[in-house]
Amino acid sequence: MEKLQNLLLPITEIQPVFPDTKYMGSKKDLLPFIFENVRKLKFENVLDAFSGSACVSFMFKQMSKKVDSNDFLRFCFHIANGTIVNQNSPLTPEDLNLLLKNNKNRKNFVKTTFGEMFFSLEEDEFLDNLWANIQELRSPFKKSLALAAVSRACMKKRPRGIFTFTGRKNWDARKDLKISLQDQFIEACKVYNLSIFDNQKENKAFNKNVFQLNPDPYDLVYIDTPYVSPYSDCDYVRRYHFVEGFSRYWKDTPPVETTLTKKIKSYPTEFSSKKTVSSAFEKLFNHFKKSKLVVSYSSNSIPNKLEMIHLLKNFKKKVQCFEKEHLYSFGNHSHKVNNNNNHVKEYLFVGED
């Protein structure tokens, strides 16, 4: 109960902070570099077109911009809706009581489908129960916050935050893996609550394939697609299928029974294959050609720096490329921290008229 009482800190009196994230390709550590190069540009309405963890959206929100965030993953939409669009609805201790109560109407989809593949049976029950309780929250922002928090809790309780293997492989002594899922969830509610603030702008969140977005409203579009690399695939659904499935309670996205991890089918995206990625960028730059374009990419990805500049120059008169040495610790470049392939140059391309 004490934990619940601590939940509602006086959020108006403290600086909002965005929680750390291990999301694959997260730009959290690169925010100072991105900020340094976008602050010089003139813009009011910005689209974070591939928002992922929403940390870049949060930076734009802190810059007092009107921010639209988009990602085709549903759990990423909920992070943006709960933290970027939401200006003043944190989860209260009363909400937490509702979320943690025993719900007789709960289903048992997680328990019967996944058993002990990712979590204990007790933790599966907690998730089934939580889903039923989340449906009772009336505010869409609070629903999103709770879904963002449960996704974070589940990822914290997995080595490297991913669902590509089952059981306790790579399970080490880290504290995060020992904390119960319920306590992880309460902690996640707390940290997402701390990110909520009002920037006096009508921010929005979308859950669409990027090409379905209306390109008209934006002065600037920030583009951070999956990085296509020869060293590793960049399939977000494969890594995060469990939290993505949970965020829909697997409605319309059933687990594929024949797969080892019971993952859902990957969503098609032209940005994850060597064959289609260059034409996808061309199509994307054309789609948003009226806006300033800011693109994150890295030196060991496809297309390379010169090709990217060439593609941008088809649509923008002035193209600049800023660079920074960067060490990825996980995910898109290699699974091994000390592998040289992780030492890359991070690029920020800026295209203007």
Ligand SMILES: C[S@@+](CC[C@H](N)C(=O)[O-])C[C@H]1O[C@@H](n2cnc3c(N)ncnc32)[C@H](O)[C@@H]1O
């Ligand atoms: C490199 S990550 C973005 C990381 C984010 N900027 C951050 O800092 O956390 C790329 C994102 O693109 C999303 N994505 C991939 N293809 C997409 C598409 N066609 N439309 C919308 N989102 C897409 C993925 O779900 C993933 O979250």
